[in-house]
Amino acid sequence: MWADDAALDAADRRLDEWETSLAEQASRATTLSTRLRAITGTATSPDGAVEVTVDSNGLLADLRLDERIRQQSATRTARQITDTTRVAHADLLKRLTGTTVEILGAGDPTGQAIIDSYRRRLDPTEDEPHARR
Numbered sequence: 461m462w463a464d465d466a467a468l469d470a471a472d473r474r475l476d477e478w479e480t481s482l483a484e485q486a487s488r489a490t491t492l493s494t495r496l497r498a499i500t501g502t503a504t505s506p507d508g509a510v511e512v513t514v515d516s517n518g519l520l521a522d523l524r525l526d527e528r529i530r531q532q533s534a535t536r537t538a539r540q541i542t543d544t545t546r547v548a549h550a551d552l553l554k555r556l557t558g559t560t561v562e563i564l565g566a567g568d569p570t571g572q573a574i575i576d577s578y579r580r581r582l583d584p585t586e587d588e589p590h591a592r593r
Contacts, residue, residue, distance in 0.1 A: 556578050
């Protein structure tokens with residue numbers, strides 16, 4: 461009879477540990493979600509004429525153009541905006557990666573899946589070996 465009580469106690473402890481683990485995982489997931497939604501990426505063109513901020517989805521959140529752009533072609537301005545947006549995406553990915561690793565840990569498979577998902581969305585050339593960088 462004693463062995464059955466000991467086994468029952470061990471099973472209760474395992475269930476308690478499992479429940480605690482699930483609660484901790486849920487808490488980390490909520491924290492991560494909240495923090496990731498608040499992250500932005502920002503970049504400024506080398507000459508300072510263009511500043512781009514993207515939101516946590518990589519969408520344009522803010523665009524600031526210096527008056528100096530009036531002295532250059534629209535084509536050059538468009539290229540600067542595009543190039544600076546790519547750099548802002550890289551900044552966003554760096555920040556998202558840091559936050560994910562901070563909260564979930566570097567070896568966490570869920571964290572790596574989240575980072576990989578953002579990487580695919582923010583750098584579509586990642587899968588194109590011959591794409592221009």
